[in-house]
Amino acid sequence: xxxxxxxxxxxxxxxxxxxxxxxxTIGLAWLLVIVExxxxxxNDQAFVRIGKFFSRILAxxxxxxxxxxVVMEFQFGTNxxxxxxxxxxxxxxxxxxxxxFAFFLESTFLGLYLFGRNRVSKGVxxxxxxxxxxxxxxxxxxxxxASSWMQTPAGFRIQGGRAELTxxxxxxxxxxxxxxxxxxxxxxxxxxxxxxxxxxxxxxLRNKEAEIAKRAMNLALxxxxxxxxxxxxxxxxxxxxxxxxxxxxxxxxxxxxYTTQKGAPLVFFAYPTLPPPQLxxxxxxxxxxxxxxxxxxxxxxxxxxxxxxDEIPPLWPxxxxxxxxxxxxxxxxxxxxxxxxxxxxxxxxxxRRLLKMFVWxxxxxLIACQLGWITTEVGRQPWIVYHIxxxxxxxxxxxxxxxxxxxxxxxxxxxxxxxxxxxYLFILEMKHGxxxxxxxxxxxxxxxxxx
Amino acid sequence: MDLNxxxxxxxxxxxxxxxxxxxxxxxxxxxxxxxxxEDRRRVNINAIGPVWDGNEVWLLTGGGALFAAFPVxxxxxxxxxxxxxxxxxxxxxxxxxxxxxxGKIESAAWKSACDWAFGIGSLxxxxxxxxxxxxxxxxxxxxxxxxxxxxxxxxxxxxxxxxGVLTLVLFIMHGAIFMTMKTIGEHRAWILKWVIPSWxxxxxxxLLATLATFFEAGFLFQDxxxxxxxxxxxxxxxxxxxYIPVAIKGEKFFRAFAASSLxxxxxxxxxxxxxxxxxxxxxxxxxxSLTIYNACSTPGTLGAMLIIALIGMPLVIGYTIFIYGxxxxxxxxxxxxx
Numbered sequence: 074x075x076x077x078x079x080x081x082x083x084x085x086x087x088x089x090x091x092x093x094x095x096x097x098t099i100g101l102a103w104l105l106v107i108v109e110x111x112x113x114x115x116n117d118q119a120f121v122r123i124g125k126f127f128s129r130i131l132a133x134x135x136x137x138x139x140x141x142x143v144v145m146e147f148q149f150g151t152n153x154x155x156x157x158x159x160x161x162x163x164x165x166x167x168x169x170x171x172x173x174f175a176f177f178l179e180s181t182f183l184g185l186y187l188f189g190r191n192r193v194s195k196g197v198x199x200x201x202x203x204x205x206x207x208x209x210x211x212x213x214x215x216x217x218x219a220s221s222w223m224q225t226p227a228g229f230r231i232q233g234g235r236a237e238l239t240x241x242x243x244x245x246x247x248x249x250x251x252x253x254x255x256x257x258x259x260x261x262x263x264x265x266x267x268x269x270x271x272x273x274x275x276x277x278l279r280n281k282e283a284e285i286a287k288r289a290m291n292l293a294l295x296x297x298x299x300x301x302x303x304x305x306x307x308x309x310x311x312x313x314x315x316x317x318x319x320x321x322x323x324x325x326x327x328x329x330x331y332t333t334q335k336g337a338p339l340v341f342f343a344y345p346t347l348p349p350p351q352l353x354x355x356x357x358x359x360x361x362x363x364x365x366x367x368x369x370x371x372x373x374x375x376x377x378x379x380x381x382x383d384e385i386p387p388l389w390p391x392x393x394x395x396x397x398x399x400x401x402x403x404x405x406x407x408x409x410x411x412x413x414x415x416x417x418x419x420x421x422x423x424x425r426r427l428l429k430m431f432v433w434x435x436x437x438x439l440i441a442c443q444l445g446w447i448t449t450e451v452g453r454q455p456w457i458v459y460h461i462x463x464x465x466x467x468x469x470x471x472x473x474x475x476x477x478x479x480x481x482x483x484x485x486x487x488x489x490x491x492x493x494x495x496x497y498l499f500i501l502e503m504k505h506g507x508x509x510x511x512x513x514x515x516x517x518x519x520x521x522x523x524x
Numbered sequence: 525m526d527l528n529x530x531x532x533x534x535x536x537x538x539x540x541x542x543x544x545x546x547x548x549x550x551x552x553x554x555x556x557x558x559x560x561x562e563d564r565r566r567v568n569i570n571a572i573g574p575v576w577d578g579n580e581v582w583l584l585t586g587g588g589a590l591f592a593a594f595p596v597x598x599x600x601x602x603x604x605x606x607x608x609x610x611x612x613x614x615x616x617x618x619x620x621x622x623x624x625x626x627g628k629i630e631s632a633a634w635k636s637a638c639d640w641a642f643g644i645g646s647l648x649x650x651x652x653x654x655x656x657x658x659x660x661x662x663x664x665x666x667x668x669x670x671x672x673x674x675x676x677x678x679x680x681x682x683x684x685x686x687x688g689v690l691t692l693v694l695f696i697m698h699g700a701i702f703m704t705m706k707t708i709g710e711h712r713a714w715i716l717k718w719v720i721p722s723w724x725x726x727x728x729x730x731l732l733a734t735l736a737t738f739f740e741a742g743f744l745f746q747d748x749x750x751x752x753x754x755x756x757x758x759x760x761x762x763x764x765x766x767y768i769p770v771a772i773k774g775e776k777f778f779r780a781f782a783a784s785s786l787x788x789x790x791x792x793x794x795x796x797x798x799x800x801x802x803x804x805x806x807x808x809x810x811x812x813s814l815t816i817y818n819a820c821s822t823p824g825t826l827g828a829m830l831i832i833a834l835i836g837m838p839l840v841i842g843y844t845i846f847i848y849g850x851x852x853x854x855x856x857x858x859x860x861x862x
Contacts, residue, residue: 133624139577140620144613146587150602151609157602161595162821166829169592172585173836180581181840181847184574188861192850238821241828469603471672480610487617494621498628 079477080152080468083484087144089443090488094138096442099213099258100265101131102206104296108289109202113195122282123289124202125190126507127269131205132187133502137495139180141488146172152477156457156467163229163238164219167245171215179208213258221250223458224449225319236461248319252312253449259304260445263405264438266297270412271435272503274428281506287422294413301405309402310365316452317366320459322380323452326388327395328362329355330376337362337374345392350377386454390447398444401437408434527826528816529801531593534833536796538589542582543653543792544698544785549576551699553619553646554692555718556639564711565639567855569623569862571706574851576623578844580616592829596670596819597803604664604672605656608679612652619645627862647692654691658684661795662741663807666814673808683733683740690729694791697722698784701768704777706855719772719780727765730791743810744798754797761790 105127112120146168149157157164182204190198228243229236238244270293276286317324325331329340331350339361343352360370367374377385408430415421421428457464549572556568572579591598602609618641626638662683665674700718707715737744748754764787771780799805803819806812820826 133628136621136624139580140617143580143584143616143620146584147602147609147613150587150591150598151606152603154599154603157591157599158596161591161598162825165588165590165592165595165598165821166825166832169585169588169829170832170836172581172588173832173840176581176584177578177836177840177844181575181578181843184577185847185850188574189850238825238828241824469599469606472603472606476606476676479607483610483614487614491617491621494625498625501628 074474074478076472076474076477077465077468079474079481081464083152083477083481084148086481086488087141087148087484089446090484090492091138091141091145092442092446093439093492094134094141095209095213096261096264096439097134097268098131098138099206099209099261100263101127101134101268102202102209102265103262104265104269104292105131105202106199106206107292107296109199113199119285119288122285122507126285127272127289128187128202130268130272130499130502132183133495133498135179135183137491140491144484152469152472153457153467154469154471156462159235159462159467160458161235163222163226163236163244166238166241167215167219167222171212171219175208175212175215177208179205179212182208210258213261214254217254217257218245218247218250220449221253222247224253224453225249226458226461231461236458249312249315252308252315256304256308256312257442257445259300259308260438260442262300263297263304264442266293266300266409267405267431267435267438269293270297270409271432274431275503276506277422278425278428278432279504279506285507290421291416294409294416297405298409298413301402301409305402305406309399314366317374320452321375322377322385323391324366325375325377325380326386326391327448327452328374329388329392329396330362330374331388332376332378333373334376335363335373336360336371337366339365340396342396343392345389347389350388384455386452391452394444394447394451398441398448401441401444404434405438405441527823527830528820530830531589531820531826532796532800532803532816534830535586535589535593536792538582538586540789540792542579542586543788545579545582546576547695547788548572548699548702548781549579550646550650551695551697552703553642553699554650554696555699555703555715557643557647559714562635563857564714565635566627566857566862567707567711568703569626569642570855570857571703573623573862575848577620578847580620589829589833593821593826594803594814594816594819595821597814600666600670600672600814600819601660601664601804604674605659605679607676608652608656612649615645615648615652617645618642619649623862650692650695651688654688655679655684657691657795658687660804661687661737661744661799663805663810663813665808666804666806666812667808668812670812670814683736686729686733686736690726690733693722693725693729694788697726697768698781698788701772701777701780701784704772705781705852708854716772720769723765723768741805743805748798751797754794757790757793757797760786761794764790 105124108120108124108127111117112124149164182201185193186198186201186205189201193201222244225248226236226244227247228238228240228245230239231237269289273286273290273293277283277290313324316327328337329343329345329352330337331352336359338355338357338359340352341356341358343355343357345352363372363374364370366372377388412421412427412431415424415427453459455463455465457467552568552572556565559565559568587598622638622641622645626635626642629635656679659679659681662681664672665678667673697719700715700722703715704712704719764783767783768780768787771777771783801816802813803816804814806814821829
């Protein structure tokens with residue numbers, strides 16, 4: 074088998090699986106910062122218990138995220154040695170910065186947050202939750218710096234057969250870093266809100282600690298509505314405009330614009346086929362794409378036909394994943410808004426169907442994250458670094474296809490197992506609920522055995 | 525001192541930090557395989573529960589720093605050690621999830637499975653790190669173009685396996701000493717039985733490995749006697765290794781742990797001093813070796829990274845010490861423990 078395809082498959086499997094967990098971690102961590110603050114400042118026992126309960130889900134998620142994240146730090150060297158040599162002067166720095174500024178912070182304070190509730194003051198304990206949230210967000214920043222540099226490289230020159238850093242800040246704040254950062258972190262906040270809303274809805278449905286669950290639901294709905302709105306406007310819009318300017322062929326591929334047009338339409342729905350690339354049964358609004366991308370209803374937007382055929386991304390997966398992501402984004406606003414309105418009208422708790430929808434909606438933001446990630450990474454192909462290096466030139470020359478196949482199978486098996494276990498344990502935690510209000514710190518028997 | 529040397533030092537410090545901190549986690553994991561009884565097992569897990577995750581970050585950051593400062597070494601060595609690293613990752617994944625998952629299901633079979641995962645997930649890395657290190661020390665087949673020409677089986681040579689076992693017994697001793705600070709009564713008496721035998725095994729294997737190094741990689745000893753740093757590290761090594769049994773006998777467990785940490789630092793430090801300025805010696809021709817000068821990033825990157833390290837690492841060390849302070853003392857099991 075082709076080692077390029079195998080290494081790409083391995084990267085897709087390992088990153089794709091890993092990327093299920095950090096969004097939940099980041100989103101839940103920020104929600105827990107709010108929850109713990111309410112519990113601490115208002116001395117509100119309901120929120121103290123909500124904090125304890127959701128911190129267990131955070132711990133579970135974080136563990137799988139850490140376990141699968143380690144792979145990423147090694148994989149550039151093991152599977153993408155030519156890439157690592159070519160861009161190491163630029164690409165290694167954000168990874169190291171992520172370690173120094175983020176991984177230490179989130180991991181160290183997570184230990185304190187989970188185990189230190191009775192060992193430090195309430196203020197320090199809240200601070201540890203804050204540091205977990207800040208750390209995981211900084212982590213997102215640096216890894217997105219690295220990822221964005223591959224999309225819109227800046228602050229470098231090509232010399233001696235490699236890319237050399239010329240301007241650190243230009244590389245860090247390359248044209249797509251901030252649009253991608255806000256769009257991705259807000260997606261993580263949505264994921265966290267849906268987890269909190271879904272778990273709370275489940276507890277209300279089961280009438281298990283329902284009074285506490287309702288308070289968590291209130292928070293998740295208000296929070297979720299705000300972040301779902303922000304995701305589309307301004308963050309999604311800004312990111313889209315940036316892609317239109319910096320990577321026109323990717324923009325054309327994900328919008329399904331196969332020929333250059335003035336007053337290009339925004340396609341809401343269509344079925345794309347190949348070849349030649351065309352859209353069937355499109356539902357579209359003329360001129361809207363031109364307006365969204367360039368603020369002018371008649372602005373010309375470049376189509377796929379303008380670019381060399383060997384330098385365009387695969388059209389079908391980019392179009393389909395992008396459009397489904399957008400569809401999900403709209404669904405998030407709709408259900409959060411409806412849930413919030415029903416809550417204000419005091420009708421939410423009786424509406425079992427809506428509560429069930431919240432339960433089943435929990436995985437959807439994660440699917441949206443995956444779709445967004447597929448859009449951005451597949452949309453960059455055939456380049457690994459946009460217009461600088463092709464993916465096919467980037468792999469490790471000394472690693473054989475057999476070895477990669479072995480590790481692909483290894484990771485697939487472990488991740489399948491891990492994923493199933495995670496879902497199972499998540500459901501177990503959810504069924505267990507927040508537990509009784511009081512629990513003794515040390516059970517009598519253990520004390521005796523230990524002494 | 526040039527930037528390249530500073531980064532050699534910094535990567536070394538990160539790896540030493542990792543070896544000291546995750547070293548005891550791995551040691552505890554190996555001891556866990558031999559621990560009986562649910563309470564002792566839970567004490568093991570809870571002893572490292574709050575800190576292992578931060579400890580593992582030293583490895584991640586070390587990897588990131590190697591990538592940033594010496595990308596050619598990162599790329600060449602990591603792809604050369606492909607299968608070994610995949611096994612390492614597999615083991616680290618097992619270990620990470622085993623603690624978190626263990627207490628969640630009330631079933632003896634499940635707990636036993638997680639105990640095995642924790643143990644194997646600690647045993648494999650403890651050996652693999654040593655095997656990798658041994659291969660670096662004796663040199664790997666890197667040709668004139670900087671490409672690795674060896675194979676996975678070539679990495680499993682007697683010398684490197686000896687270094688692998690050496691690392692394993694060092695981490696077992698280190699983990700056992702760490703556990704003496706975390707336990708009381710019979711559990712501690714049991715742990716203490718591990719310290720001196722693993723200490724003896726370490727001393728014997730270290731002497732054997734040093735002797736073997738003369739024959740396998742004589743170049744490592746070139747001019748080393750003239751290097752004052754070498755003598756400082758030798759003194760530290762002797763001092764710490766001899767002090768460990770004394771401290772254990774006097775029940776000064778924290779001091780024994782400090783000595784054991786110092787021992788790890790001097791063992792890694794000595795290897796680094798003898799490698800310098802090479803990072804990956806070539807076994808084909810020493811002239812093909814990857815060094816801190818032919819495998820490095822540009823001065824601009826090294827400088828920017830140094831600023832990041834100077835801002836970040838003092839903070840890291842500060843709050844790490846704070847957290848260890850919070851969790852010092854014996855393990856107490858509660859409902860919220862693992």
